[in-house]
Amino acid sequence: MIIPFRKMHGLGNDFVVLDARAAPLPVSPARAAAIADRHRGIGCDQFIVMEPAGEGADVFMRIRNPDGSESGACGNATRCVAELAMESAGRGAATVRTLFGDLPAERLADGTIRVDMGAPRLGWRDVPLAREMDTLHLPLLAGGAADPAALSMGNPHATFFVPDLDALDIPALGPRLEHDSLFPERANIGFVQVLARDHLRLVVWERGAGLTLACGSGACAALVNAARRGLSAREATVSLPGGDLRIAWRDDGHVLMAGPVATAFTGMIDLDAFPA
Numbered sequence: 001m002i003i004p005f006r007k008m009h010g011l012g013n014d015f016v017v018l019d020a021r022a023a024p025l026p027v028s029p030a031r032a033a034a035i036a037d038r039h040r041g042i043g044c045d046q047f048i049v050m051e052p053a054g055e056g057a058d059v060f061m062r063i064r065n066p067d068g069s070e071s072g073a074c075g076n077a078t079r080c081v082a083e084l085a086m087e088s089a090g091r092g093a094a095t096v097r098t099l100f101g102d103l104p105a106e107r108l109a110d111g112t113i114r115v116d117m118g119a120p121r122l123g124w125r126d127v128p129l130a131r132e133m134d135t136l137h138l139p140l141l142a143g144g145a146a147d148p149a150a151l152s153m154g155n156p157h158a159t160f161f162v163p164d165l166d167a168l169d170i171p172a173l174g175p176r177l178e179h180d181s182l183f184p185e186r187a188n189i190g191f192v193q194v195l196a197r198d199h200l201r202l203v204v205w206e207r208g209a210g211l212t213l214a215c216g217s218g219a220c221a222a223l224v225n226a227a228r229r230g231l232s233a234r235e236a237t238v239s240l241p242g243g244d245l246r247i248a249w250r251d252d253g254h255v256l257m258a259g260p261v262a263t264a265f266t267g268m269i270d271l272d273a274f275p276a
């Protein structure tokens with residue numbers, strides 16, 4: 001089955017996007033992982049399928065990591081899918097449905113996309129964690145990082161606050177922490193250096209994907225966890241290796257994320273060339 005695909009990214013966090021809104025596509029976790037492979041497939045940080053949403057939303061976004069695991073949130077991909085939904089509808093706004101809920105998005109005057117990522121879930125069962133504890137201070141220590149905060153943006157995030165990001169060996173720390181027994185569903189691991197109350201520097205080791213150039217849900221988690229700890233205001237620029245996102249934790253508890261989207265190229269793919 002030969003179908004079109006779109007290669008998109010948000011600040012270098014890159015995606016293969018298939019459009020199954022008109023008809024279902026035979027995409028198993030194994031096939032998604034094979035297509036996401038950077039040597040044997042197209043390659044991407046997350047594999048995205050646009051599916052029909054039904055009432056109340058424009059599109060359902062299915063998110064898979066390169067290891068085939070499914071995620072309930074992907075901020076950078078939400079902006080990309082929202083852009084495609086707006087283009088299809090000829091509108092400047094669209095709602096993207098995910099496992100975490102309906103995420104309203106709009107295109108701003110500067111062409112960036114702002115998404116209401118919903119309200120973070122702060123309880124230990126929400127993250128989820130393996131046992132009851134205060135999600136503001138987790139008893140975790142690895143290398144030069146300790147005492148993270150945790151939450152769910154629809155996917156699990158642990159945020160470490162460190163004095164100097166460049167002093168950390170994140171490729172060594174990331175996988176150990178991602179698979180720590182404290183996280184029964186693993187976790188995305190963010191490392192934050194607070195530059196100012198309205199400016200955070202962030203690097204994320206992503207669950208099932210590894211080091212990425214940007215992580216939208218991770219930036220939301222970083223801002224919320226910093227504000228919870230009193231380390232930042234409720235609105236800040238989050239600078240990732242791939243660029244900046246603007247994050248605001250609104251008084252009603254919802255988190256707004258604004259940033260760019262880009263299409264790198266489009267192409268055709270033969271799904272039957274990949275394992276079923």
Ligand SMILES: N[C@H](CCC[C@H](N)C(=O)O)C(=O)O
Binds near residue numbers: 074155214
């Ligand atoms: N890159 C995505 C996060 C993917 C999260 C995924 N790694 C998971 O298993 O939760 C973002 O922009 O939010």
